[in-house]
Amino acid sequence: MVEYLHNKLEIPFKDLEKGKRSIETEFSLGSIRLDVYVSSQNLAIEVETLYGEPVPLLKLRHDIETRLEYGPNLWIVIPPYSAMLLRKELVEFAKYVKERYGDRVKVFTIDIDKKELIPIPRLRKPKNSSASS
Numbered sequence: 001m002v003e004y005l006h007n008k009l010e011i012p013f014k015d016l017e018k019g020k021r022s023i024e025t026e027f028s029l030g031s032i033r034l035d036v037y038v039s040s041q042n043l044a045i046e047v048e049t050l051y052g053e054p055v056p057l058l059k060l061r062h063d064i065e066t067r068l069e070y071g072p073n074l075w076i077v078i079p080p081y082s083a084m085l086l087r088k089e090l091v092e093f094a095k096y097v098k099e100r101y102g103d104r105v106k107v108f109t110i111d112i113d114k115k116e117l118i119p120i121p122r123l124r125k126p127k128n129s130s131a132s133s
Contacts, residue, residue: 029070037072044072050082057093064097064105074105077117083109087123094120 027037029044036045044067050056060076067074083090094107098121108117 029067029072032066032070034067034072042072043075044070045075045077047077047079048082049079050086056082056086057089060093060107064101068101068104073103075117076105076107078107078109078120080109080112083120083123090120091123 022038022040024037024039025035027034027044029037034044035047037043038045046063046067048060048063050059053059063076064074078086078090090107090109097105097107107120109120109123110116111118
């Protein structure tokens with residue numbers, strides 16, 4: 001995630017004007033800990049595998065509500081395997097998030113080959129290589 005922010009979005013590791021890191025990992029903000037925080041963008045990033053979550057969308061909603069209390073914009077990044085398993089639900093969830101929070105919250109997965117973030121609404125149904133009966 002940090003590599004993507006630095007290389008693709010050209011966010012420097014260090015804010016030279018303020019003399020501190022621009023991209024922080026495991027960053028404490030109030031009573032919560034963010035996976036990644038980009039101070040120059042006021043952006044919190046949470047990577048959520050959703051493994052072992054009985055109701056994954058409730059977990060995501062809780063993450064959104066608790067992080068937005070502190071003011072930063074939020075990106076939620078879901079690894080490809082989880083995103084494909086929950087594709088249909090996540091596409092609907094991303095629509096809900098857009099309607100409720102506007103551009104303050106975005107939900108992504110990762111294109112491993114291109115090393116890019118893909119907005120969940122653009123996530124396509126996997127191509128079925130075998131014929132179905």
